[in-house]
Amino acid sequence: MRCDYFDAGVCRSCTWMGRPHGEQVADKERHCADLLGERADLQWLAPVSGRESGYRNKAKMVVGGTAEHPTLGILDAGGRGVDLQGCGLYPSSLAVAFPALAAFVTLANLTPYDVPARTGELKNLLVTQSPDGELMVRFVLRSQEPVARIRKHLPALLEVLPQLRVVSVNLLPDHRAVLEGAREILLTATETLRMRVNGIDLHLRPQSFFQTNTEVAAALYRHATAWVEELAPASVWDLYCGVGGFALHVAAPGRDVVGIETSVEAVASATLSAHGRPGVRFAAGDATAFALGAVTAPELVIVNPPRRGIGDALGRWLEASDVQHVVYSSCNAVSLARDLAAMPSLRPRRAQVLDMFPQTTHYEVLTLLERG
Template sequence: MSAGESVALECAYFDAWRCRSCTLLATPYARQLAAKQAEVEARLPALAWEPPFESAAGGFRNKAKMAVAGSLAAPTLGILAADGTGIDLQACPLHEQPIQDAMPVLEALVRDAALTPYDVPSRRGELKHLLLTASPDGELALRLVLRSSEAIPRIRKRLDALLAALPLASVSVNLQPDHKAVLEGDDELVLHGGTLRMRVNHVPLRLKPRSFFQTNTAVAAGLYRQATAWIDDVDPASALDLYCGVGGFALHAARPGRRVAGVEVAADAIDAARETAAELGVDTAFSVGDATAVDLEGAGAPEVVVVNPPRRGIGPLAERLEDSAARHVVYSSCNPVTLAKDLAAMPSLAPVRGRLFDMFPHTGHAEVLVLLERR
């Protein structure tokens, strides 16, 4: 068996059948990538495909979403079994090393601050999840999802020791009082910092506690570089980034003489994008709003539109783009099925270039970037 055919990642949890989330882990990585490429090409024919952008086999996830279970004496940080009991995955090899290194410290925090793990079957306990994000510079952002505010004073009391033990740029508490399959609630209390700088390529993006960011930083950097290269190739005077989040695509595409704007429904993400734009000194206009309701006609219509929607796709926005003045669309999709559906609703915008970005190795998920051109 050649090096490219070998199993790419050793995982004791997978081998012991404790966690099978990486459904393709037993498949050699080269075969995983080839199968994903074949699937997207079947759904999106007649494209000029770039070579797929590979990921590292392990240590690539910049975010850990750890369900907390067990007991104060023996908490588990990982996932929940079908019966609601905890499966500890502190040494998950998908996570970046700073995240793995932080897990014993966080387990100790659970015990020392008496953060009683939430027990799903009995609906009792306080701490539901630990969410930890790592930046390329090794800094961390921690969110503790609690059922109530009861434990916050004990967390505050131990905050200095926690900051001394870990390179935390942000610590916050999210309150999720309901017993339902929702990761977080409406209330967020920042205990320290509040912003994690995610340096991607030349852009120092900022993440607030609720901000969305791709879970694979190295592949996200490649995604931004490719989108920027395609935008520069058509050299528009104006570009609009819809579902812009913290401004990744827009801030990468900003150039002297090019009008760049971004629209996102999350106000804290727009605040972060504006802060980064001010630091870089680039001419951008970020606004809070519904991406599906933006004006795409008239004298101020953008020449290029970038869309990076959730898995459900762009829905009715596809028809509006079809009727818009945009000459090109750059579509970043985490769901090839909805991508194909949306492209069918835009027959005047022909897909001309595409590339697969393997954001989620060892799973069937695929991130696809496509350039569309007005016929």
Template sequence: MTEETFLDCPEYTQGLCRSCNLLPIAYENQLLSKQFDLVNKLSSHIDTNTEILPPHSSNIKGFRYKAKMVVSGEVQRVIFGLQNEQGEGIDLTNCALYTKEIISSFAALKAFVLKVGLVPYNIPKKKGRLKYILITQTYSTNELMIRFVLNDEIKVERMKEHLAELFDALPNLKVVSANIQPIHQAILEGEKEIVLTEEKALREVLNEVPLYINPKSFFQTHPELAQKLYLQASQMAVAIKPQRVWDLFCGVGGFGLTILNELKKENIKSHLNGIEIEPNAITSAMRTAKELQLNDISFSALDSTLFAENISKAELPDLLVVNPPRRGVGKSLIQMINLSKIPHVIYSSCNIDSLKEDLSLLPNYTIQIIQLFDFFPHTKHFEVIVRLKHRD
């Protein structure tokens, strides 16, 4: 754990930003509180045979490798950060949660916005062009992907004309895109993505596994702990020695590909089925599998519930891995899992409440191992992984 226990934040002190609602609490006490919350909420599913591992702590600053900045102000005095209830922009470009590389990129981005003439979108007036700037940085190489969320496509060609200047200012920049979100609602991004660079995806390497992050792929904000989370899931899997693995809600394949790679190292032959509804994420996962020469594998761009409902009992896996969105696995799928007699389930969750609800629908399973990963310091949120075993 970091030696620092308190994070000094002027925006919090002045009441301008309350995203980190646990900021006044010493970090070691934040972690103790989260561990207590975890055990307390899952107490009805924990028995004397459950192994509760110590939590994985985080640095208290510089741990966020993604930034989602609301754009406001004027093109000559653009503000990156958030907007308060009065519609006023609050500058968060010095937020200590972001990496040094992300913080240092903001000056170049402001200059680019001015050069191209990307007028910040004014919510009350419903005028302007630039709504958000989304930044992703890789943990392994510090490379950057920048997405400009725009109201329309009018300035896209001018952005291309000045792209070389942005690359000169940001040597680690690899991917730039324009996302078109024309709806006057608080929606982060639209369906249309225009990639402006030759590179279409960032290459992140965690646990010796290359993962390709394209503009619309979900990826963790805390890759340092994501690497440890994937490795923990792999160690859980190696102990099981599964012959067939399903990875549902697989994204770009972080869990499944790491598991299969670790099984390969242990000479454990296993087949992986990866299911994800986003086609671009599946393309990225297949690219990784090819690079690692993992042949006994298949990825499909499908809804996880529909996939599971159309599989015969003979095709069920020895190990099921699920990493669902915050809402959880979903009632239909979780009930199918409960009746399936799949021997082992590894469930990774970013929402303890939806995990608790899903576990209540899994009476045929018991928790063997549980561990907390503090992906979100200074907030009540955290990631948790559990390994479940069928009671039979």
């Protein structure tokens, strides 16, 4: 893949841009294997890779420039907007929304936030596309002042983008280098974006996390489900469950599945998706606290933690527990290796690298741990 922005030095976010895709995947697998170390009883499955371009289902666009001439992309070292509407990581079906959103910024007179001056209102535009091509758009604002104008002109945006289903405002009053704040204001009657993955409807609310690469995420869920079905546990915990992707995929008659996630919004999404599925329930809470407070342990635990990993406390609990198998999905093999070292009784039996983030050094790795 080639990128004019990268070649011109305008954007260097994709640090492996220009390298052959197959070489990227091979290097990621080698990096992961080096971190996990030589293990005679560990089977490495063939890596999973999808498209090297047009794979992102979410655009995180920093808004710069002026209301009359906004930029959607990133900020340069001086805090000025750099327009990246032509970024090749977005599929054309998602990128087609960018000009309409830029025009809406002008129509609603949404002044982009000036980082050096700390003035203005509109900080970011967060756009998510479902597998069916439907969209969710979130306006990240400094205050509620522009909300009335967004409401007023929203019908015009919905007319231009008929695939738009969910629109919200997120409030981020602080001057911080983060994407969003805690408060969300829904502007549409529809509250969730339906993400149809492997025939399962996952309902995504505005503040819920979903994997960036839908194609590879679908493969991640399929492969984890195949491992779980092979083991046929009667009870499963899905810790750091997000919107319930793993839990809903492994749900089966006679199997008790519990999903735990700190995000109340994600749990609401997962609960909606689980409607009508017996044996599956979700609760908002800390994964470690839930495990430490449980009376009994399940037969199998799925963990999909943030980059920092599961941490010492949960690792020690799993090591001392009766859990027979752990399916560990990691976006950071460094923390995965550290967590494995703290659980020597749970030995890695299978591992598979999934190229969730082509053109970058990042990847997902799925590992099956077995007590023994």
